[in-house]
Amino acid sequence: MKSPIISLALLFAAPSALAQNATPGSSPSTALENCRALQSAGVALSGTYWIRPGGGTPRTAYCDMETNGGGWTLVYNSILGINTTDFWNISYWERFNRRGRPNLEALFYDGGLYQYGTAYMDVIEDLRGKSVVAMAATTTGIDIYSMKFNSPQYVSGYWGIYSLHFASGWASPDFDGDAYAGYNCATSYGNVTQHYGSCWYYNLGADPDATNEDGRVGPHLNSSVATAMSLSTDGSGYTRVRRISRFVKW
Numbered sequence: 001m002k003s004p005i006i007s008l009a010l011l012f013a014a015p016s017a018l019a020q021n022a023t024p025g026s027s028p029s030t031a032l033e034n035c036r037a038l039q040s041a042g043v044a045l046s047g048t049y050w051i052r053p054g055g056g057t058p059r060t061a062y063c064d065m066e067t068n069g070g071g072w073t074l075v076y077n078s079i080l081g082i083n084t085t086d087f088w089n090i091s092y093w094e095r096f097n098r099r100g101r102p103n104l105e106a107l108f109y110d111g112g113l114y115q116y117g118t119a120y121m122d123v124i125e126d127l128r129g130k131s132v133v134a135m136a137a138t139t140t141g142i143d144i145y146s147m148k149f150n151s152p153q154y155v156s157g158y159w160g161i162y163s164l165h166f167a168s169g170w171a172s173p174d175f176d177g178d179a180y181a182g183y184n185c186a187t188s189y190g191n192v193t194q195h196y197g198s199c200w201y202y203n204l205g206a207d208p209d210a211t212n213e214d215g216r217v218g219p220h221l222n223s224s225v226a227t228a229m230s231l232s233t234d235g236s237g238y239t240r241v242r243r244i245s246r247f248v249k250w
Helices: 004-020 035-040 111-115 159-165 224-230
Strands: 046-050 057-063 070-081 097-099 109-110 120-125 131-138 152-158 168-173 175-177 194-195 221-222 239-240 243-249
Touching: 004 159, 035 046, 035 057, 057 243, 097 159, 109 111, 131 159, 131 239, 152 159, 159 194, 168 194, 175 224, 221 224
Parallel strands: none
Antiparallel strands: 046 057, 057 070, 070 109, 070 243, 097 109, 120 131, 120 243, 131 152, 168 175, 221 239
């Protein structure tokens, strides 16, 4: 009569033991602050995990655990495909919202993560599948009203991308905060919301060649910049690329 009791005890104890041994970030209950914390806890593979920024509500995030030291959390991802410019038409009041799925094979944006970041990197992948760290930088935070980074510092990569897409302004169709005086880079280029200088070396959707929307298929990169970073081009002045991704670390 004792054996069944022991078996039942073990059975009811099993879920608790499994929970204790669950992979960090594999469920809302095992979420950690960010991808960096997951990496420190032993998570080594890039993929989608649960995180809890600022101790708030758990959310899914894509973590790059390999590039540039790993521990990076995906902020945005523009992947080559139809209606790309439509996805990036993000209004000012939506700047900290989230849309899409946190995956390198999907369009994704989680502007709320900007409120935590102290280190950033942009990764660009060309049409042949080669990817490079286009820019790495640090900051002390972000101005939640202008969306400009506080005290930006260049770390590595292509200076022009750092200058135009990090240490500069931000524009949406209804907010002109870019560095081009009297000119809204977002409304001029397919209503694509992003950080702009005057205006851009990469665009998450639009193309400056006629027509700007280019079939609403993006993203695009200045071809001379692509060549400088040893990426392939499509023969036009502003080449389509397979992916432009921004990651944050804190």
